[in-house]
Amino acid sequence: MSYYRAPLDNINFTLFDVLDAGRLAQCERFAEATPETLKAIIEEAGKLAENVLLPANKAGDSQGCSYDPETHSVKTADGFKEAYQTYREAGWSGLTASPEFGGQGLPHLLKFTIDELVCSSNLSFGMYPGLSHGAISALTEHASPELQQQYLGKLVAGDWSGTMCLTEPQCGTDLGLIRTRAQPAADGSYEITGTKIWITGGEHDMVENIIHLVLAKLPDAPEGTSGISLFVVPKFLLDGSRNTVFCGGLEHKMGINGSSTCVMNFEGARGWLVGEPNKGLRCMFTMMNAARLMVGIQGLGLAETGYQVSLDFARQRLQGRSVSGPKNPDGPADPIIVHPNVRRMLLRQKVIIEGSRAMVYWTGLHLDLSHADADEDRRHKSDDIVQLMTPVVKAFLTDEGFFSCDQALQVMGGAGFTRDWPVEQLLRDGRIARIYEGTNGIQALDLVGRKLLMRGGRLPGTYNAEMNDMLAGVGNEEHKQACGVFMKSLNNALTWLMSNAMTDPEQAATVAPILLRMYALTTLAVLWAKMADQSQKPETTEQYSSGFLQGKRKAANHFFSLFTPEIQALEVELSAGKDTIMAFADEEF
Numbered sequence: 001m002s003y004y005r006a007p008l009d010n011i012n013f014t015l016f017d018v019l020d021a022g023r024l025a026q027c028e029r030f031a032e033a034t035p036e037t038l039k040a041i042i043e044e045a046g047k048l049a050e051n052v053l054l055p056a057n058k059a060g061d062s063q064g065c066s067y068d069p070e071t072h073s074v075k076t077a078d079g080f081k082e083a084y085q086t087y088r089e090a091g092w093s094g095l096t097a098s099p100e101f102g103g104q105g106l107p108h109l110l111k112f113t114i115d116e117l118v119c120s121s122n123l124s125f126g127m128y129p130g131l132s133h134g135a136i137s138a139l140t141e142h143a144s145p146e147l148q149q150q151y152l153g154k155l156v157a158g159d160w161s162g163t164m165c166l167t168e169p170q171c172g173t174d175l176g177l178i179r180t181r182a183q184p185a186a187d188g189s190y191e192i193t194g195t196k197i198w199i200t201g202g203e204h205d206m207v208e209n210i211i212h213l214v215l216a217k218l219p220d221a222p223e224g225t226s227g228i229s230l231f232v233v234p235k236f237l238l239d240g241s242r243n244t245v246f247c248g249g250l251e252h253k254m255g256i257n258g259s260s261t262c263v264m265n266f267e268g269a270r271g272w273l274v275g276e277p278n279k280g281l282r283c284m285f286t287m288m289n290a291a292r293l294m295v296g297i298q299g300l301g302l303a304e305t306g307y308q309v310s311l312d313f314a315r316q317r318l319q320g321r322s323v324s325g326p327k328n329p330d331g332p333a334d335p336i337i338v339h340p341n342v343r344r345m346l347l348r349q350k351v352i353i354e355g356s357r358a359m360v361y362w363t364g365l366h367l368d369l370s371h372a373d374a375d376e377d378r379r380h381k382s383d384d385i386v387q388l389m390t391p392v393v394k395a396f397l398t399d400e401g402f403f404s405c406d407q408a409l410q411v412m413g414g415a416g417f418t419r420d421w422p423v424e425q426l427l428r429d430g431r432i433a434r435i436y437e438g439t440n441g442i443q444a445l446d447l448v449g450r451k452l453l454m455r456g457g458r459l460p461g462t463y464n465a466e467m468n469d470m471l472a473g474v475g476n477e478e479h480k481q482a483c484g485v486f487m488k489s490l491n492n493a494l495t496w497l498m499s500n501a502m503t504d505p506e507q508a509a510t511v512a513p514i515l516l517r518m519y520a521l522t523t524l525a526v527l528w529a530k531m532a533d534q535s536q537k538p539e540t541t542e543q544y545s546s547g548f549l550q551g552k553r554k555a556a557n558h559f560f561s562l563f564t565p566e567i568q569a570l571e572v573e574l575s576a577g578k579d580t581i582m583a584f585a586d587e588e589f
């Protein structure tokens with residue numbers, strides 16, 4: 001059963017009408033990325049999602065991956081290998097990678113849209129190329145030219161895949177506790193010894209070779225996070241011989257069953273240093289930043305599928321009569337979409353999904369502009385936005401993506417809870433996105449502890465200016481005023497933080513998740529005002545149906561009615577600070 005259609009109108013409206021992504025083609029680097037080209041590529045990706053990835057999704061969930069302890073090998077579910085082959089042959093692996101290594105050098109923003117389509121149709125599948133993409137970014141930025149020549153071509157082509165090996169049994173969030181060791185060898189390589197756990201794509205049968213990026217400690221390394229180095233450790237060495245890194249087993253998980261999550265044993269495996277000794281965490285951050293935005297998109301992708309399935313269901317399921325009189329008088333009952341309770345659940349999904357899509361694409365646009373804009377000052381400002389928004393996108397989209405799928409399930413009643421329908425899988429698959437790539441609690445600490453203070457504390461100012469710029473063109477005064485309420489609450493919260501948290505880090509840590517949510521909701525408010533405004537422009541009315549465009553305006557009104565009270569409540573909650581939380585002694589829990 002095909003239950004997902006690529007939301008091309010919504011994607012194109014957001015990209016080209018609201019965010020003016022066409023401006024990327026004015027940058028020298030992206031001269032070929034015209035709206036026509038990007039639209040054509042997105043359409044092709046939609047077909048890949050609907051016709052290749054979606055059909056393999058069910059087997060991924062029900063069969064999962066299987067491990068053979070004799071050979072330490074992992075077999076993926078039926079259809080995955082073939083889907084990967086199609087994906088690789090069509091060139092999707094190297095979309096944004098440098099042409100120097102066989103990539104297409106296209107904008108990250110384009111990849112964001114493709115990632116959404118992949119995650120909506122088969123999240124487990126998307127994990128494999130997702131990790132490779134992170135490895136490509138880290139090697140491109142930090143590896144020596146020699147290592148780049150050796151590894152990037154095959155990774156970019158998708159012949160090889162990549163992993164990210166940080167976590168160990170005693171060390172998750174706190175990477176300073178890493179025990180994996182790297183012993184220098186006479187030939188300039190290193191012998192890597194240790195055990196990594198929960199490694200996505202650590203072993204599988206879809207590629208010729210797997211390239212592990214591994215955090216380990218040199219013999220004389222300082223304690224803690226300043227003593228971590230990054231190494232590239234291939235499964236097969238370049239001469240074709242087997243390296244001594246083996247999969248020791250698979251995790252049994254709540255969801256993303258089609259994605260192999262492995263224990264990886266490094267038994268004196270040969271590796272090569274990436275970047276400088278003891279600076280590995282900085283290199284790994286390149287990979288993690290790309291991955292964090294990608295994980296945010298996972299939340300969005302799953303939520304979109306949940307919305308589509310629950311909306312179709314609500315239009316067809318007949319139960320009860322509308323309280324304002326029958327709407328389907330010839331049938332035995334009305335479709336449940338007539339009931340206010342069901343409409344509320346559907347519309348919450350709609351405003352969150354479409355607002356979140358605009359937020360993450362807007363961040364993706366700035367990611368590209370931060371590299372490609374001809375003006376240096378604008379490049380820096382775009383990078384400010386990316387830095388500030390990365391934790392916000394990751395945490396908000398994964399939290400809200402999960403809650404959105406929960407609303408989808410509730411719309412469907414008991415049917416949603418059964419495996420006959422795909423929504424319970426979305427919930428199981430989506431739960432992990434709130435945990436990996438740094439838990440959402442850690443994202444909030446990143447926002448408050450690092451991003452607000454970065455570059456002399458200028459990031460909030462850049463953000464405010466960008467929000468005001470977007471609002472300047474909005475004609476609807478009510479929407480503008482409503483956005484003013486969001487921005488006022490957010491800035492009051494920042495003032496409170498300055499007065500109360502600078503000398504008391506516990507205050508900052510306590511209110512961090514609240515502030516992160518305020519940033520997300522304020523961004524959505526401004527983007528909803530802009531989407532509603534754009535829906536009335538003559539150039540837009542020519543391209544989209546009137547229902548589509550009126551839906552945008554009504555959704556904007558609904559967003560403000562739902563979330564204006566919340567932003568004010570968040571301000572009050574934030575300014576209550578830590579007292580009622582930190583006052584508890586251990587025995588009082």
Ligand SMILES: Cc1cc2nc3c(=O)[nH]c(=O)nc-3n(C[C@H](O)[C@H](O)[C@H](O)COP(=O)(O)OP(=O)(O)OC[C@H]3O[C@@H](n4cnc5c(N)ncnc54)[C@H](O)[C@@H]3O)c2cc1C
Nearest residue numbers: 164165166167172173198199200261436437438439441442
């Ligand atoms: C399916 C799956 C795939 C994964 N893939 C990979 C992978 O490919 N590579 C890899 O290296 N790892 C991977 N991981 C590991 C993942 O990144 C970690 O689970 C995650 O970073 C959290 O670490 P932890 O589970 O040890 O939780 P912990 O660090 O033990 O944290 C537990 C709780 O305490 C909170 N907490 C911890 N420290 C602090 C603090 N200082 N301040 C405030 N709160 C704190 C956390 O927010 C969390 O709520 C994967 C995990 C899973 C389940």
